[in-house]
Structures are given as structure tokens and as C-alpha cells.
Amino acid sequence: MSARPEPRPLSPRASEIVAAARELLEEQGRDALTMRALAERLGIRAPSLYKHLPDKAAVEVALIERGFVELGDALHAAVADSAPSHVVANLLATYRKHALANPGLYRLATSGALPRQRLAPGLDEWAGTPFYLAVGEPHLAQALFSFAHGMVILELDSRYPDGSDLDRTWAEGARAFSSLSP
Template sequence: MPTPERTSLDEIITAAREILEADGLDRLTMQAVAERVGVRAPSLYKRVRNREALISLVAKATVEDLGAQLHAVPRTADPRADLAELARAFRSFAHARPAGYRLILGWTPEAVPTDTDMLTEASAPVLEVTAELAGPDQALNAARLFTAWGNGFISMELAGAFNLGGDVEAAFEYGITRLAEAIRQ
């Protein structure tokens, strides 16, 4: 097994995220991560204090990735179209990393500390577009509405809760179009 010096914090976090997505939060243990990176579990404690700290690092990396995906959405002259693209990016992220998504959106029984500055940075594109649509005084309220609607829709979708038939994709597009219209001042 490699010595702890050969195992970086980035490798540990990457392994933990892979375990989270493949096996779920319950199986995200220090032992599982140690096996994945090829060290003994006690060696991990030189880089990560405990499982709670590991989960916090995974949540932080997940928020950073979500923020990067939202920041990568190109802006246009139409904030309604921009909001729709942000919604699609948000949804795409959730489908690509459902367990990480659940972790950062508070679906877990374990409390995951959040870094307000990091969340602010990740959500900046949404706040910018909602400020254009609703005005600066209502941007935060509009961003919360957007996030709550998106999370509700995605939560139901990931849970397989849309059981009445119909086209879920069309329903998503319908919802984001109506939401953008409602937010527009």
C-alpha cells in the first residue's frame, strides 16, 4: 500500500464522491475510501479528521462543481432564455450526480455544513438572471423560487414520482417557461 504522502486530499475526495454515487451515503466510510485509494484507513486521518469532515469535503466539491456548471451557461440578451438554460444545467447536474445533488440540497439525515460564501458564488448566475427578471430588490426571492421549483421537480423526477403519464421533459419545459414569465417584473 502506498504511504499516506502518496495519497492526496484530492484523490481522497474523488474516491469519496465515487463511492457516494455508486453506493450511497451509508457506505461512504473511511474504510471504503481507504480501500479505494490504496491505503489503510488510519492513514486517511492524517488528511481528513473523520467521516463528518469527509462528507463536508464531498459536499464542498459538489457545490463547486454545480457552481462551475451554472457559470458555464452562456448568457444571452434574453434573461428568460438564460433562466431556462440555468434550469437545464441544474437538472443535468442532478441527473449526473444524484447522490451528490441530494447531499447538498439537504435530502440526507446527516447535517452537512455549508459555506455561505461558496453557495453565494455557485448561485451567482441564478441571482444575476433573477435580478434582470425581477429587479435587484427581488432577485434573492426569485432565485429561491427558482431553486425551490427546480429542486421539487428534480426530486420527484429522481424518485420516479411522476406516475400519471405524460411527457416529463415537456412538463419541465412548461414549468420553467411559466416560472420565467412569473418572475419577470
Template sequence: MPTPHRTSLAEIIDAGRSLLESAGLSGLTMQAVADRVGVRAPSLYKRVSNRRELIALVAEATVRDLGDRLDAAVDGEPDPRAALAALAREARSFARERPVAFGLVFAPGVDVDLDPESLARASATVVRLAGELAGEERALDAARTVTAWLNGFVGMELSGAFRLGGEVDRAFEFGIDTLTGALARGT
């Protein structure tokens, strides 16, 4: 009779997400996850075939979580400029709470397989709002511009690269206002 599974895939992914933030990508190992969920490492292979799949599952969970939070941040906001600003603030908040996971999904040079459907779902709100501001024919271009600015700003903030003084929060709000205004004027 086979031994029962002592952990679930959801528990493995949750442990992986926690380890990612506390130990970085190099600390996200099958052994570390096994220790966290209280099983021996070989037991994980019943649910996850290898470390690469584990990293992909953690990244997928991150993308879904971020997408859900972005959707919730704009829920009920009829003004696309205000909604896009709320979305940007929520993405920044997410990045501050989960900087390593944010980097896993957005940093250049990180080789992780992400499901195209998950990415499309997580991106749907920013694409929709960008289309409302810049026009449907430019929706993807505008969404990419917003995402690039946001990722660049947050990346610099998280790495401590804003060294000239001044208020970073004020600069962020200036960026949101300028970007959403420019997109709206482009229609």
C-alpha cells in the same frame, strides 16, 4: 523520518464523490475511501479528521462543481429568461448524473456543513438572473422560488413520483417557461 503521504486531498475527495454515487451516503466511509485510493484508513486522517469532515468536503466539491456548470451553462446568453432556462436545464442534468450528491446538497434533513462562501458563489448566477427578471429588491426571493421549484421537480423526477403519464420533459419546459415568465412580469 515520517512516511510520505501516498494520496492527496483531491484524490480523497474524488474517491468520496464516486463512492457517494455508487454506495450512497451510508457507503461513504473512511475505510471505503481508503480502499478506493489504495491506502490504509489511518492514513486518511493525515488529510481528513473524520467522516463528518469527509462528507462536508464531498458536499463542498459538489457545490463548486454545480456552480461551475451553472455558470458555464449561461455564459454568453444575454437574455435572462433564456439564461435562467439554460441554468435550470443544467441543474437538472447535474442531478440526473449525480443524484445522490444533488440530494446531499439539497435534500431536507441532511446534516452537512457547507461553507457559506461556496454556497454564495454557487448561487450567484441564479440570484443575478432572478434579480434581472424580478428586480434587484426581489432577487433572493426569486432565486429561492426558482431553486425550490427546480429541487421539487427534480426530486420528484428522480424518485419516480410522476406517475400520471405524460411527458416529463415537456412538463419541465412548461415549468421553466411559466416560472421565468412570472418572474419577468413581477417587475
């Protein structure tokens, strides 16, 4: 497993703010994540937040970094712990499980423009490396990620018809990508 880039360190109070922001994000969604709502959750006034984090974007970056660390750790472990014949299936199952368990954080980290210049250098690439490790070819790895992301977003948005066997759809995707791996 390659060395994980560490997110920028936060003070204990900033960590509490980010934890509260994550709870708010998961409970009410991205639109509800405002500095005012965050301050209310913490029982303080909104201007007090700016002593610890300069703006809402800094809160979001801290959340994205933590999300990439959690997902990346899980995906790297899935690849490392898998037999070659099961690596793609285990990677996809881990990705799906993590994304569905953290839908607010997942959406924040994967929708819209990614503020790479504000993230810990290399963190997003490290988090995505397991896709390459699973298939051994960069373009196939991007296609595999795109499949996983598209499946998750459609599942989160309840876009599949009622009665769809999504477990089978994921399994068929894993089988197809496994057959393409060198």
C-alpha cells in the same frame, strides 16, 4: 460572473481520497460512504485516512465544496451564455442535467443541514447566485431554486407517475418563471 470562492486546498493525497469518496458516493450512495469502505477502496487501513482528513465530515465537506464549484460554474455559464428570453430555461436545463448526472453528490450537497461554517466562505451563496441573476428578484430566485430542487429530487426518486412528460413539466416551469421575471 462574480468571483468564485475557492474551496479549501487539499494535499495531493487528500484529493485522491476525496476522488475515491466521490466514486463510492456515486456508485453506492451516501450510506455506503464510510471511512472503512473508503479505505478499502484505496487499499489502505481506515486509520490512515485520518492523516489526511480529520473525519468523515471533512470528506463530505470537501465533496460538497467541489459539487458547489462544478454546479456553480455550470449555472453561471448558462446564465452568461443565454439570451434574456431563454435564461431561465437554460438555467433549469443546466441544473437538471448536472444534478441527474451526479445524483450522489447532488443529494449529499442538498439534503440535511448544510455545514456552512465548514465550507469555503460564500461558496454556497455564489453557487446559487445564478438563480437571482436569471430572475432579478431574491424571493423569486428562491422559488425558482425550490422548483428546480423539488423537480430533481422527485425525478431522482422516481416519484412521478409512469408516462409523465418531465421535459414538458420543466419547460412549463421555465415558462411560468420567465413570465414572472421583471
